[in-house]
Amino acid sequence: MSKFDEIRFFDDSEVNEALLGIARDPMMNALMSFTFPDTDKKVWREQFKNIHSVSDFQHNFIAHTIRQILAKSSEGLSTSGFNKLDKNTPYLFISNHRDIVLDTSLINLVLLESGLIMTASAIGDNLVQKPFLHDLAKLNRNFLVQRGLPLREQLKSSQIMSEYIDQLLHHEKRSVWIAQREGRTKDGNDATQQGVLKMLAMAAGDRSVIEYFKTLKIVPVSISYEYDPTDSLKMPQLLAKHREEEYIKGEDEDFMTMLSGVLGQKKRIHLHAGNVIDTGLDAIAVESDNKNKQLQAVARIIDDSIIKNYKLWxxxxxxxxxxxxxxxxxxxxxxxxxxxxxxxxxxxxxxxxxxxxxxxxxxxxxxxxxxxxxxxxxxx
Incomplete structure (x- = not known):
């Protein structure tokens, strides 16, 4: 048993069994019918038998799914900045967060087509309550962020996630994606939550926050949708906040939001990879040795990059x-x-x-x- 077992994605040795386990699920049938509309299900089910790694699954199936989503619900994806990244370097991508499924899926498609290291990606465990979605997420190199825990358990969970991200970046040489905040931005104000950075810093050990953050090779990513396919679905929560009322999600609300994000019209989409945050970190260390102030300053650098490079449609x-x-x-x-x-x-x-x-x-x-x-x- 590894201490990461509760949150980690599937090892390659587990992929084939997990994939064959959900191959006959109606949701897999719907996903593959969407991805390969002219292909009999016997064909892709047979192909599943030869899939023995996450990479195989992403290259041969999920990448095609994302291309189909772009073809059917957008007017194209453009990118900038990714050509400055090194093909052999794992990065920590921190982006603004607008869509549950697409944000990380689009980044990974760009990384795949650019020959860069694809990411392990954080996803809230509240979004994968259905067994099919849980397995599909882990087949797609998603690791789980545990939500709704009591404070003491939350701290322990954050510590484990911090160590897991450290392990992925530094030992497995795997890039990582996390959103700049918990949950999607509903009102269009993209801002990095200090708590996200605090979680990352938990694995610093004896090193200073700034020295440790240098090793993470943080790349801010700006994701810009011309139309937000879930704009109307975000309204009830915004209006409840306006009325100072508690907002309670419907039973299948997250799932319906995921579907709307995938299938809803987005028009044009642009992704920009900012510069690796390293030189600015030295200036922060000089300015203050207070950890909270340092984290605030790092958040500002990430925010400035995301806002500056946001494509204004x-x-x-x-x-x-x-x-x-x-x-x-x-x-x-x-x-x-x-x-x-x-x-x-x-x-x-x-x-x-x-x-x-x-x-x-x-x-x-x-x-x-x-x-x-x-x-x-x-x-x-």
């Missing part, structure tokens, strides 16, 4: 102008793009409710507003 400018009843950014979009966005708004929320309308528009406008605040914005 026309929807962000349209939402800003509608939110502020202005035409400040009218040169950044066409009338047709504006009409399509307004139609989307009217179909997905009650446009006669000013609060709903404001929150929906702010969700799209906030990345632009944050870019303006950071001083990195140019309207060229």
């Amino acid at each position: 026309p929807t962000k400018y349209i939402a800003y102008d509608l939110l502020h009843n202005t035409s400040t950014y009218a040169d950044q979009y066409t009338e047709k793009e504006k009409q399509l966005f307004v139609r989307r708004l009217e179909m997905r929320i009650d446009p006669s409710d000013p609060v709903s309308k404001e929150y929906f528009l702010a969700m799209y406008a906030n990345p632009l507003i944050n870019t303006m605040k950071s001083g990195n914005h140019s309207s060229e």
Whole structure:
């Protein structure tokens, strides 16, 4: 028994048995029918018998699934920054988080097609309650973040996850992806939670936080969807917060959100890999030896990179102008793009409710507003 057994993904030696175990699940049938619409299920079930590693499964099946998702629900994926990364170096990718399944899946597709080391990726255990999803996640190199634990158990769980990430990066030479915060950003304000960095720092041992973070080779990633396929699904939680009410998720809400994220229209998508955070860390160490202040400073560096490199699609400018009843950014979009966005708004929320309308528009406008605040914005 390893101390990581409760959270780790499948070893290659476990892959074949696990895959054959879910091969006849109706959800696997649906997934493969979507991925290979013209292929009889006997064909892919037979091919499953020859899959003996996570890499085999990702290369031969999941990569095709993600390409199909892009073909059917987007107008294409563009990237920048990944060409600066070294093919033999494991990195800790920390990104903004908008979609449960796609964020990490798209990053891994880009890494695969760029010949870079693919990631082990963190996923909340609340999202994989169904046995099929649990096994599929572990077949796809996802490790589990344990949610909803009592405080003492939560600390222990964070310590184990920190050590596991350290083990993956430094001993198994495996890149890792984690979101900059627990849960997805609902309001468009991408900000790194200090608690995420505190968890990572638990494995530092006798080293200073800054010295340890240098070894992690942190790469901030900016993920920008032109349309958020789950925008309307985020509204009830935002409105509950506005009314200062507790929000309680429905029984299958996470699963429906995952499906909507995969199948919903996204239009264009852009991924940017920022520079490895290393040189800026020395300046932090000089400025303060207070651990909390150092973590705050690291969070700011990650946030600055994610905001600076966020691709501002026309929807962000349209939402800003509608939110502020202005035409400040009218040169950044066409009338047709504006009409399509307004139609989307009217179909997905009650446009006669000013609060709903404001929150929906702010969700799209906030990345632009944050870019303006950071001083990195140019309207060229």
